[in-house]
Amino acid sequence: MKEYAYYPGCSLHSTGREYDVSLKSVCKLLDIEFREIKDWICCGSTPAHNISKIVSIALSVKNIELVKKMGAKEVVTPCVACFSRFKAAIYDLQNEEGLKDKLKKIMPYSDDEIKVLHPLEIFSQDEILTKINNIKKKDLSGLKVVCYYGCLLTRPPKVTRFDECEYPQTMDKILGSVGIVTLDWSYKTDCCGASFSLTIPEIVIKLSADILNEARLVGAEAIAVACPLCHINLDGRQADIKKAYHRDYEIPILYFTQLVGLSLGILSDKLLLDKHFVDTTRLLSVNKV
Amino acid sequence: MKLYPDFVIQIKGESHQDINLCYQCKKCTSGCPIAYTMDYTPAQIIHAIRLGLKELVLNSKTIWLCASCETCTTRCPQEIDLVKVMDVCKSLAICLRIKPKIKEVPIFYKLVLTNIRFLGRMYELGLIGALKLCTGNFMQDVNLGITMFKKGKLKLLPSFTFKGALTAMNIFNKAKKVK
Numbered sequence: 001m002k003e004y005a006y007y008p009g010c011s012l013h014s015t016g017r018e019y020d021v022s023l024k025s026v027c028k029l030l031d032i033e034f035r036e037i038k039d040w041i042c043c044g045s046t047p048a049h050n051i052s053k054i055v056s057i058a059l060s061v062k063n064i065e066l067v068k069k070m071g072a073k074e075v076v077t078p079c080v081a082c083f084s085r086f087k088a089a090i091y092d093l094q095n096e097e098g099l100k101d102k103l104k105k106i107m108p109y110s111d112d113e114i115k116v117l118h119p120l121e122i123f124s125q126d127e128i129l130t131k132i133n134n135i136k137k138k139d140l141s142g143l144k145v146v147c148y149y150g151c152l153l154t155r156p157p158k159v160t161r162f163d164e165c166e167y168p169q170t171m172d173k174i175l176g177s178v179g180i181v182t183l184d185w186s187y188k189t190d191c192c193g194a195s196f197s198l199t200i201p202e203i204v205i206k207l208s209a210d211i212l213n214e215a216r217l218v219g220a221e222a223i224a225v226a227c228p229l230c231h232i233n234l235d236g237r238q239a240d241i242k243k244a245y246h247r248d249y250e251i252p253i254l255y256f257t258q259l260v261g262l263s264l265g266i267l268s269d270k271l272l273l274d275k276h277f278v279d280t281t282r283l284l285s286v287n288k289v
Numbered sequence: 290m291k292l293y294p295d296f297v298i299q300i301k302g303e304s305h306q307d308i309n310l311c312y313q314c315k316k317c318t319s320g321c322p323i324a325y326t327m328d329y330t331p332a333q334i335i336h337a338i339r340l341g342l343k344e345l346v347l348n349s350k351t352i353w354l355c356a357s358c359e360t361c362t363t364r365c366p367q368e369i370d371l372v373k374v375m376d377v378c379k380s381l382a383i384c385l386r387i388k389p390k391i392k393e394v395p396i397f398y399k400l401v402l403t404n405i406r407f408l409g410r411m412y413e414l415g416l417i418g419a420l421k422l423c424t425g426n427f428m429q430d431v432n433l434g435i436t437m438f439k440k441g442k443l444k445l446l447p448s449f450t451f452k453g454a455l456t457a458m459n460i461f462n463k464a465k466k467v468k
């Protein structure tokens with residue numbers, strides 16, 4: 001059994017519940033356990049670093065300190081915004097002159113290192129891929145998907161150190177291991193406009209429409225994602241896209257954990273597939289999942 | 290337009306980015322997903338900072354429209370972290386009480402921070418309500434919100450812990466005194 005500290009962030013308790021639930025059910029089968037950080041606080045996401053750098057750093061470092069207090073060395077952050085903020089805080093503290101002193105005036109912290117991991121990094125380890133292969137129950141080889149990584153998982157590369165920054169393959173590798181065909185496309189790391197979903201929805205609608213369009217053009221039946229913000233934009237905005245551009249994509253957007261879960265034989269309602277805006281039942285029945 | 294020769298020094302100091310290295314290749318701009326709707330491109334903003342066009346930069350739509358997607362930062366051959374530059378411009382614009390060209394964005398950011406300050410975690414439904422009150426866009430995304438609520442994606446009550454809320458409040462109070 002492998003144990004990790006777990007930072008759900010605000011989204012996994014609300015808009016991204018399906019991600020939380022499906023990630024945990026898959027991990028249970030893989031003998032991976034998550035211990036949620038007690039009294040964690042929000043990482044501040046985009047708004048904090050946009051208007052107060054030091055607040056943004058302090059919020060992230062506080063959570064990292066809580067991980068150390070648990071005695072853990074690795075923390076899993078499924079939301080890419082949180083992942084990116086934690087990584088940026090660690091990087092800036094090490095590289096920006098004077099930042100450490102400023103932070104010390106706000107809170108005490110230690111220099112011990114903690115590894116911040118996205119679930120994709122855990123699932124793509126050879127040992128876990130073999131395990132997935134061994135306990136796989138359903139063949140999903142009829143399914144054609146594109147993997148959407150979004151902007152912040154790979155960027156900036158010197159900070160996140162996640163795969164190749166323009167054309168990552170980690171998710172493709174994981175889904176490929178359960179037989180899913182992952183198609184090549186050029187929107188893997190394009191931005192969906194995440195931070196504007198509540199303020200300037202027109203931007204989100206345009207950017208998401210471009211992403212969905214490309215997915216359709218290459219022949220994808222679904223888009224696999226690894227971030228709750230990408231999910232809500234690509235899934236929740238399809239009705240608005242229809243209104244604005246008269247294009248009806250109806251492309252199901254699934255968390256990669258839901259796809260892995262299906263292949264491990266977990267029932268679709270246990271993976272909360274019914275919570276998405278775009279219906280997933282047709283896709284699953286056509287492909288006999 | 291008035292020139293502020295010290296502007297570039299100030300931005301350099303606060304962002305820790307050597308803006309003078311920019312050679313206007315415009316790679317930042319070609320990859321920017323939001324450039325289509327900005328009033329000045331990211332490369333123009335960098336150049337304007339170097340020229341000391343402080344008012345133009347701080348009054349631009351661009352600083353508020355930047356989505357912090359880090360594409361430009363990743364691709365700049367001179368390794369200028371443009372997101373950090375945009376962030377510093379935003380903080381400065383707020384500090385100088387400059388009326389933002391895109392009012393919803395700073396209102397939203399401030400509301401999020403107030404929310405975190407008092408609860409320690411994001412309370413989406415409260416945040417949406419407060420945003421509507423402050424911007425007057427009452428009808429925006431009503432259907433989306435209702436569907437999300439029905440699907441259990443928006444909680445009626447905030448989820449937070451008292452200890453977490455206290456920690457957050459403490460961070461904000463102390464950060465105020467650190468410049």
Ligand code: SF4
Pocket residue numbers: 310311312313314315316317318331332335364365366367368369371
């Ligand atoms: S990519 Fe870098 S060097 Fe090129 S124009 Fe933009 S900021 Fe200047």
Ligand code: SF4
Pocket residue numbers: 317320321322323324331354355356357358359360361362371372375
């Ligand atoms: S970070 Fe901002 S300026 Fe840079 S590419 Fe993204 S939206 Fe454009």
